[in-house]
Amino acid sequence: MSAANAATPAFVAVDWGTSSFRAWLMAADGTELAESRGGEGMLHCATSGFAPVLRDHLGKLGASADLPVLICGMAGARQGWVEAPYLHTPTRLDALHAGAVSVETDGDVRILPGLAQARSHQPDVMRGEETQLLGVTESDFSGLVCIPGTHSKWIRIDAGAVIDFATYMTGELFAVISQHSILMHAVEPGAAAEDGAPFRAGLASALGAPTALTNALFRLRAAQLLGFSQRADGAAHLSGLLIGSEIADARAQFGDHLPLRLIGAGRLGSLYREALVASGFNLSECDAEQASRRGLFKAARQIWGARF
């Protein structure tokens, strides 16, 4: 790799989610040269179109027209820009690039596929997280990966291949329960869960009685009515309950003996770190955006190797 390569743009990496867009101008050595982000996720583009949004961001990045673009995430969903059919588990992560579909637009634009677990009793899907997995694992990695979020993912990987995975509606349940159920009276509007005693109490409750979630939710409200706890602690307690439920079941499904990588960010990453350590996991951490960029870079190098 020459010094010139390190400063020269090699491709554009795009993480195109449901409600967010992030693009990075990348050098041949994986260095990030520029970034452009916005709220034009799949839901936005489904009505206004995908091509103009990409063009705008390429302009902001100062990317030349001949630079290839590699996209991961919901842009490849059926209701996205162009469908990139799921790869089915088990599948090697370094085979992702082979499932990329080309978009009929200006330049060389490709979208990476998601993964599907097409088993009737454990059906599951992901779009975007598979690229993060590629980013944070070596080609012979074996272990578990946890990716917290609206729909948290737990993935079991063996020698670089995704064996199986499970999605938990943790983040989305936090939002709908705190905004639309009777627990709206038990959680401060707009409150974010903080690390601390109420979070740990919710966590301990869920880990100790992992089948009792729908009872524990009502008890959160009853505890406040009876003066055992305060509304100010509601968000953290609810978060502890939901994250604890997720971890208790993931431990039952996948065990806690494998090394675990946590792909987290910010406050949510901190909450999961505390919860996973309290649950007995031995973990290492990776930043979520770095994981996406690194995964797009690895796949891009496989697709356009001659440019790197």
Next chain:
Amino acid sequence: MSAANAATPAFVAVDWGTSSFRAWLMAADGTELAESRGGEGMLHCATSGFAPVLRDHLGKLGASADLPVLICGMAGARQGWVEAPYLHTPTRLDALHAGAVSVETDGDVRILPGLAQARSHQPDVMRGEETQLLGVTESDFSGLVCIPGTHSKWIRIDAGAVIDFATYMTGELFAVISQHSILMHAVEPGAAAEDGAPFRAGLASALGAPTALTNALFRLRAAQLLGFSQRADGAAHLSGLLIGSEIADARAQFGDHLPLRLIGAGRLGSLYREALVASGFNLSECDAEQASRRGLFKAARQIWGARF
């Protein structure tokens, strides 16, 4: 008891819930002489007042001004008409009448108290169900009672005394998840859960993996994306998952060796009957409205015995 008593109104029984009002003109032998119902629940009356609503319904029932009125339910909540402080568990059901509070209004109007389980690790409350319990149990009853609903209740009773109970947010979670989460795409709008194969599949899933609820919710969506199931089956499957989660945990908390009374009604009662039998419970059934009326009658006889 004379024949005249049987046809003469003795008191008015009122079940005043969060969003519904039901009143019955009752004879001294427990016969229902007339009924009046409406949507003026606690939420409605909190702004428009309780006394005018009661007066209207007493008029519709043709109740004379000197007839006493006994109320159960949310009218006795802190945000209701007059607070009827909770009785604390353990408490005998035939002591409910002693906790009734009188309302300062025209005539003799009293509100029965709810029950509270004031334990810091298992806080819980009920208002209205305690009266149904009184209605369906003999004074020496021992066993479990299940009352399905927005907030389902499981109650353990020993020799006529409520020992402990647990509330599950089953009905409310069905509503908020099917209306406000990604599962809105997996459930037909306004669909009601039907008894059948999808319900039984959800039930079996929850009973077989009782810690996996937040994973199973996402799998419901994934199964449709991958063609394993249809949107038309989503409501029944979701209902099976939530009811199964409730039963699996109640069985863990209370055991399945005690006789169980199910206080149900309509479609929901049928779903619970099927689910409880499939879960190994030995159950008898009572109608929910009859349970309320019968409980109000038993308490009224204790309060105004001279009239009966």
